[in-house]
Amino acid sequence: MTDWTRRRVCALAGGALMAAVAPHVARGRSRPRVVVIGGGIGGATVARYLAGLKTLDVTLIEPKPNHVTCFFSNLYLAGLRSLASLTFGFEALAERHGVTMIQKAATAIDPASSTVELQSGERLTYDRLVLAPGIAFNFGEIGGYDEAAAKIMPHAWNAGPQSEVLRRQLESMEDGGVFVIAAPANPFRCPPAPYERASLVAYYFKQFKPKSKILILDAKDQFSGQELFQDAWSRHYPGMIEWLPAQFIGRTKAVHAATCSVVTENQTFKAAVANVIPPQKAGLIAERAGLTDSTGWCPVDPATFESTLQPGIHVVGDAIVGGDMPKSAFSANSQAKACAFAIAASLTGSPHFPPRLFNSCYTFLAPDDAFTNAITFAPEDGSIRTIKMFISKVGESADVRRRTAHQAVGWYSAFTADVFG
Ligand SMILES: Cc1cc2nc3c(=O)[nH]c(=O)nc-3n(C[C@H](O)[C@H](O)[C@H](O)COP(=O)(O)OP(=O)(O)OC[C@H]3O[C@@H](n4cnc5c(N)ncnc54)[C@H](O)[C@@H]3O)c2cc1C
Structure with a gap:
């Protein structure tokens, strides 16, 4: 201890x-x-x-009667997990731990x-x-994107019904379609998740719709885990994923739900399926x-x-x-x-x-290829600062990545048991 x-x-x-x-x-x-x-x-x-x-x-x-975890919901979008396996009730909190639940x-x-x-x-x-x-969600920041438009161009940034809409759209998309992900500027929930989503949807496309493409319209010029993602995209999905940073296309400023188009400051992109992740x-x-x-x-x-x-x-x-x-x-x-x-x-x-605080994330690039990070933080000068950090590297062996993917599944079970009892 x-x-x-x-x-x-x-x-x-x-x-x-x-x-x-x-x-x-x-x-x-x-x-x-x-x-x-x-x-x-x-x-x-x-x-x-x-x-x-x-x-x-x-x-x-x-x-809500239960909680659907956002983490691992990208595996659901790729057809690799059921939504039921990501859903947790509050019974154990109430019955085993004595928490009074008010729904x-x-x-x-x-x-x-x-x-x-x-x-x-x-x-x-x-x-x-x-x-x-x-x-x-800061709905007002993207013209035309509101609760109604989110039913047609889902964000799926809260897991549950939104994830189901997006999964159905991906399943019914024709081979050769363009899947557009509009990724927000920092800060937002789970910085690597839009790129994990692109990776896992590419995995799905590679098997079932190999002529399809993924376009990431980014409100940033760099993103979390960029080297690791871009390395994996060239290894697993060559030519399938295109990342367009803000310096080339500008930020997303509007959507047209009727035509499934995303409008950035410089260009309009027509999508077969559009996943618009608004500022938060x-x-x-x-x-x-x-x-x-x-x-x-x-x-x-x-x-x-x-x-x-x-x-x-x-x-x-x-x-x-x-x-x-x-x-x-x-x-x-x-x-x-x-x-x-x-x-x-x-x-x-x-x-x-004063506490030590921790973050460790597992991110999937393919079902048997995941990377991880582990960071320790501490309060400093009124804020929370990094004091130690580990992150996977480009060039790790396939075996290391396979083991990391395997550990991720173990982490998911242990972590959700810790949270929901
Ligand atoms: C696609 C995706 C992948 C992700 N992957 C990972 C990952 O691999 N690892 C990781 O660590 N994180 C991941 N995350 C991030 C993670 O899901 C969130 O950071 C986490 O859920 C935040 O927890 P929270 O308690 O702040 O919010 P939430 O878990 O969203 O909980 C908020 C709760 O508050 C309730 N609520 C809101 N308003 C009220 C109100 N007025 N009254 C009562 N209740 C209310 C809501 O119903 C909700 O249940 C991912 C996120 C996404 C979108």
Whole structure:
């Protein structure tokens, strides 16, 4: 056990001191109540780890009956996984871990009275509030792209029905069609994912529609894992994937759903299937609660994940201004654990130490070719900074890549068990 984990375990054991926290407990309850909004990766992890203390009343508010993971959803698009295998219910959180589930959306937060309002009009009081609402889309930034257009030109950037629409379109596309992916500028959810999507859809095309092409219209001039992707594209899918950076085509500025066209500053691209991934911001409830700044994301204290705009409210996951930390499920899970420790320390009056934070991603280039990274972060000067990093390299043997792909599948099982119990 490292010094860091030992200290964390001590902080958690401090939960036994909960009897001494009466001042933190809202009137009429014997245990402090932590309310968590959003039952995706960040929210489910916070709820599970806080409920593990057995001294808190933990309530998780999530309108959806289950969670479909975005990670591995590109494998679904390529026909390599079922959506059912990516879907997790909340039963274990409730039954095994004692989290109170409320299947509703939170509609408002009143920090002055420490209450959350639900879509039903009910109100919940809290001693601590955690938000993990994920992302919302800046629909206004691409002319013509709104909820209705997203049904025709899906983003599939929240897994579930959108992924199903895109899969159906890819399946019914004729051989020789052009699949256009419009990738957003930074920051956005999961930086390597548009390029993983291109790789896995190319794998599908190679088998079933070999005359088809993939065009990536990028709002950036470089992207995460670029060398590794471009190397793999030339090895596995020569001539099939074309990446067009912003310096040549300009940013995507509009779509025409009726003609399935994507319009950039310099050109119009007609697609057989178009996957438009719009610019993003923190989930709407965060904005409504005054937790976002001019970037559209939530600034937080990087040690505790407490909002710097609203004391007593914590935010984790894709919704935060994450410094060097990418918006990923692994990051959300790591932030959620650090946040749970900070809340436990604050409610028990035990000491809190700055956390180490982690991100490790597996990215598929083909079913038996994946690369990985592993990054350690720490709070520094009010932000989250990288302190150590490993990333796979171009030129690794096929055997190393096959083993990485195999490890990815193991990681998926272990990680989702950690989050959803
Ligand atoms: C194609 C793709 C591939 C990816 N691959 C990887 C990968 O390989 N590895 C990796 O680490 N990450 C990956 N990611 C990123 C990962 O999925 C996200 O970073 C992660 O889900 C973020 O967790 P979160 O808790 O912030 O948000 P989410 O998991 O999206 O959860 C947010 C939850 O909040 C709920 N919510 C929102 N508003 C309210 C409200 N008002 N009231 C109640 N509930 C609300 C939503 O319903 C949702 O369930 C990928 C993403 C995509 C799109």
